[in-house]
Amino acid sequence: MGPEIRTRQVPKVVAMMFMMLITLKQEVDAKGVSLVFVFDTTGSMSDELRQAQAGAKKILNSALSNPQEFLHDFILVPFNDPGVGPATVTTNRVTFENALSSIRVNGGGDCPEMAIGGIKQALEVAHPNSLIYVFTDAAAKDYLLTDKVIELIQQTQSKVTFVMTGDCGSRSAPGYTCYRRIAQASSGEVFTVEKGQVETILDTLIETTIPKAPKTGGNTGKPAPKNTTVIAPTVNYGEVSVVYLSFNSGGSKVRYPLEIDSQLSDFTISLTGDRPDLQVYDETGALVSPSEYRVVADLSSVYIIKFDNPRPGRWAMTFSSSSFHTLKVTGSSIIDFNQRFGVSDIISDFADLFPRPVSGIPSYTFIEEFGTTGVQFTQLDFLTPDGQMLSQFTLNKTSLPNISVGGPKRPPNELFYIRATGFDEKGFQFTRVSKSGLFSVNTTGIEQCQKCAPGGTSRCVVVGKVDLKNLSSTKFRCECRTPYFEGNGVTCTNVNECTELTDNCNNNAVCTDTFGSFYCDCKPGFAGNGVVCANINECLHPKYNGCQGTGVCTDTIGSFQCSCFNGFEPSNKTTPLCADINECERGLDSCSANHECVNTIGSYSCVCKAGFTGNSTHCENIDECLDSSLNFCHNDSVCIDNTGSYSCRCKPGFQGNGLNCSDINECADDPRSLCDIRASCINTPGSFHCDCNYGYTGNGTWCTDIDECQELLDDCDPKYGVCTNTDGGHLCTCIRGYTGEFNCTEVGPSKGDLKEQEKYLVDSAALFEMYALEAERQSLDTQHENLLRKCALAARKPTRGKRAIISGSKVTIDRKHVAILSQAIKVAIRKLKADVAATKIACGLS
Missing domain, CATH: 2.10.25.10 (Laminin)
Known part of the structure; x- marks a missing residue:
């Protein structure tokens, strides 16, 4: 790669980075950690080199003047193509300045460089938990060394961060993806920026990774106490990892919870990847306003925001990127943890445990807890880099202070992160993520563990000390879990502590052997944990003694006695010991x-x-009859007092049991035996009376006919009428020459000749026969009515002298009319005689 001439100078960039790094919380180690620059010295990196050289003096001044210096040494590893190194490792300021000044950029004709070899050399000379920053503008030519670099990262737990200003034109090539793998394994990041953005990225790292111990008590707004009790007093506020997620490709938006605890004084969210998109929601579920955070970086492939003094609670994030991307949440807090692994849950020293789990067998995960009193770590999760759950288990306290254990779990066969969750002293949930990703380790002696006795009777232990730099050479052996089992580790048998008298049970306890252990139970009458048993004074605790208020309790050693009270006697029950005496029975x-x-x-x-x-x-x-509220006698009964009780009897004329009485209907039985045949029987409550029928007079028990003609009670015509008395009535006729019944009118010549009139005149013999027939009919009708009333077959009112056939007629009674009426009366008499005979037969009165 040819040289590139640039005029822009950034002399303070590297100095600012050193100022940031010297304040980071690191593993507590007297030797400190290393601050490492792995630098591409090809020609295209000349400007970056000038920035490092110009800022070295200020960097060293800041680092060496820090009163809480944690840096052990400074390391500079140059790499080119094909050369790597030599590494400069020094604690001397002048030596390091001279090394920086002597570097020259040159060469680099092709794009890929030997970056992985430079990182490997840095890890080999750096202290554990070191901070390694790689500056390059090219992919790695020696990417086949990536697995060895990751193995070194597993051993040293160092963090590797890349600042990339180029990629040789392909981010999918193995020479570039190896950077992602290294960053994932070390909880680092890959910043891909333009060359002019390097200063911005370094400013961002300084801003976001310098932990600030809060000036107040957490994020509550209250002053911090001067002497806060800390679980691990040597650990101060520092950078902690809250969330780490790494995705190998872009995709749709992901929503992820974000637990903000009260001890998190600030936190930073960093999203690296092409076209990053991030939203944050607070503990109420509302989208966080931009006024609540500071945008530290907003580039095409980097978006970083920072929150100061956030409100505790469950927050959430949604984010996406169009390419490989990493989301990282870090903050300043006193709550954190370290992890170690073991093949047994019994340990004597946290430092003797494995930094990585052993491949192929279930391992216990131990964590060393940091935080104030009241912080509780409750759960561990094994996660893939993209946050998928691999396994989950609860944490339990061990015998060592501030050490908890979970498992055993068979470790994953892939890179995984550990997430610890719990609650701070104010009850807010927190999450912390391991400082780097983890791979399980293969050891040559682990097959020995497969021979251990099953069922938890044996455990696999390390022979000698664990060689942290050569875990694969670790040796193991089996041993029985003493003192509960005995044997050679491959075969273990249960020890019966009770019969061997190796138990620690109290003399007043019973020892019970179990598989791999035993337990002690205090005997009845004693209380305690079985190791310590004290006599129970049952008399002071009613629930423990059987007297239960039935006798006098007297305590004895391991028991008690009960003396029964008067009215009680000893029982055959365990409780109560005294039984009531039933004096009545x-x-x-x-x-x-x-x-x-x-x-x-x-x-x-x-x-x-x-x-x-x-x-x-x-x-x-009690005389209940004197007070009606004390007896239930009926109103128509008589109350009769008895000794200790009373009785009720219905009054005459009523029937019933005395509590319920009803009227006796005397007329329904045989009214003729009570009343005259010419009278009607009338029932009354409790009695009856007889009333003579119309046309008769008397007291009802006897009745005689009223002679209406003699008593002048008739309604005949007073001048021309003739009154004829009948049984129960009377008959009115007119004298000769007049016609009518109650009003008589003269029959004049004008009405016709005498012969014509005479044929209409009444024959007195026929008239008297007609009235005799009517009297017989009425007598039969009354007889029939009485029969019906006596048989209670019907209730018909008597005619009371009504002239059913002939009375009430206002027409002239002539011969023709008399004959017709007489015939009708005869028919009625025959019918009544038949009815009387039928009624007597039906009623059984013949």
């Missing part, structure tokens, strides 16, 4: 005959029986 009471004995717990009482009143010693009869 046993005849032990002193109640009188008028009392009822009622048993009570421990005694009895005497209660007056129903119908008596008094107290527990004397009862006297």
Whole structure:
């Protein structure tokens, strides 16, 4: 790649970057970490080199004047094509300045350069957890070294960040995609910018990655206490990773949760990739206004915003890019963690554990927790770089302070990140992501673990110390989990601690052996955890003793005694130990005959029986008949008081049980035995009376005919009429020469000749026969009515002297009329006789 002449100078860029880096929180190590520049020295990078040389003096002054210096050394690794190095590693300011000044750009005829070899050399000489920045404008020619570089990153946990001003024309070529793989594995980023944008990117890194210990108590607005208790006192506020996502291609928008805890004093969201698009939503779900954050970088392939003193709660992000892209959320906080791995859940030292899980076998994940008192780490997740869940498990405390463990889980066979979640001291959820991605490691001695006894009786342990720089050479062996199992590790048998008397149970406890352990239970009458058992004073705790208020409790060692109260006796039950005596059933009471004995717990009482009143010693009869509210007798009955009770009897003329009484209808049975045949029987409540029929007089039990003619009660014509008395009535006729019934009119010559008139005159013998027939008919009709009433077959009102056939006629009664009426009466008599005979038969009165 030929030299490129540029006149733009950025003398303070590298100096600013050093100022940023010296304040980063790093792994607690007395040796510190390395600050590394891996620099492309081909001709096209001349301007970048001049910037580094011009700013070196200010960078060193800032780094060396920092009272909390964490940098152990400075490293500069140049690379070209085909040469790499030599690396300059120094803690001396003058030496480093001279090394920077002596670099010359040259060569580079073809585009790919030896960048991966430069990174490899830097990782080999740098301290763990170092910060490595790669400056180049070309793809890597030696990309086949990528796997070795990733292995070194796994060992050192260093972070590699690329600042790219070119790509040799293809971002899909392996010489460029290897940068993505290295950034993913180290939780780094790839910044692809124009050459004129390098200063902006470096300013951005300085702005976003310098952790600021909050001047107030977190983001609550309250002053921080002077002596805050910290779980790991040597760890201060620093940069923490909250979210890390890396996608190998562009795509549609992704929505992702963002937990902001109260200890996060600021946070930065960085989205790198072509045409980045990012929206942020606060804890209420509302789109965050631009006034709430600062835009640190807004380039065609980089978009970075920063929030200061954010409100805690569950936020969210939506983002997208048209190419390979990385979304990274970092911030300043005291809450963070380190991870280690082991094949057993029992450890003695966190430092002895593996920095990576062992491939092929379930591993336990241990985390070292940093944060203030009250912070709780609760869960671990294994995630792919693009955030897909691989496995999830809860965390449990170990015997070591600030160390928790989860698992065991078989580690993934791919690159993964660890996300730890929990709650801060104010109850807000937090998330932290491991400082770099992880691969499981293959070891030559791990097959020994496959021989360990199954069922958790044996564990696989490391022989000697773990060689962190050569994990694959680690040796393992099996050992039984003592003191619960014994054997050679390949075969383990349960130890019965109870029979071997190796348990620590109290003398007043019972030891129970279990597979791989035992447990102690205090004996009845004692309380404790089985190791310590104290006598229970059952008498002080009613739920523990069987007296339960039925006797006097006396405590004894491991038990108690119960002396029954009066009214109680020993029972055959475990609780209560004393049973109530039923004095009433046993005849032990002193109640009188008028009392009822009622048993009570421990005694009895005497209660007056129903119908008596008094107290527990004397009862006297209640006269319920004196007070209608005390008896239920009917209004038509008589109340009769008895000793302790009463009875009811219906009054004469009523029938029933006394509580319910109904009227007796005397007329319905045999009215003729009660009343005259010429009278009607009238029923009344509780009695009856007889009324003579119309045309008769008497007291009802006997009745005689009224002679209307003699008593002048007739309605005949007073001048020309003739009154003839009948049984129950009377008959009116006119004297000779007059016609009519109640009003008589003279029959004159003008009405016709005498012969014609005479044939209409009434024959008195025929007339008397007619009235005799009518009297017989009425008598039969009354007889039939009485029969029907007596049989209760019908209720018909009597005629009371009505002339059903002949009375009431206002026409002249002549011979023809008399004959017709007489014939009608005879027909009626025959019918009535038949009805009377039929009624007697139907009623059984023949």
